[in-house]
Amino acid sequence: MALRHIALFRWSEGTTPAQVAEVEEVLARLPEAIPELDAYNFGSDLGIGSDTFDFAVVADVADEQAYAAYRDHPDHQAALGVIRPLLAERASAQIRTGGAG
């Protein structure tokens, strides 16, 4: 059993593609910096659904302790510093999964 953290973001009006690219850049650095991340998937919504959020992050870790290590890691906190000013809305959950994927 593993733990999956899911976060969906809706960007504030006026958020630019360059700002979203910066979010992707800071998130892309996290798997190397945070060994607790067994898998890390994120990206912009594909625009194929209705009333979707704009961006999703899915972090797969072993357990609650590994999730806390990810959440509190200074590089993750720095990423949140880039993300938070752009947020209009955020939705999140943590669930148990069968494995790392």
Next chain:
Amino acid sequence: MALRHIALFRWSEGTTPAQVAEVEEVLARLPEAIPELDAYNFGSDLGIGSDTFDFAVVADVADEQAYAAYRDHPDHQAALGVIRPLLAERASAQIRTGGAG
């Protein structure tokens, strides 16, 4: 490259554990019924975060066509018939991922 569909649910007040168990039962049947599902993870929020949604579903499929097959499959539509009456709020997104997991 693959496609990941993410849906987060917040249950209406008064939703019972038995109703959530029924949701889990109908979702658990989908991977066998829908061959387009490469991976399917779902479950109740673990209660370790703040202001989290109550339940998450993550479906991994190959591409947009496989996602549409999942979305429109009669067994998935039947599952939505169980879920929708319980919903206070829903958040979703579809993103590109590196693989099936």
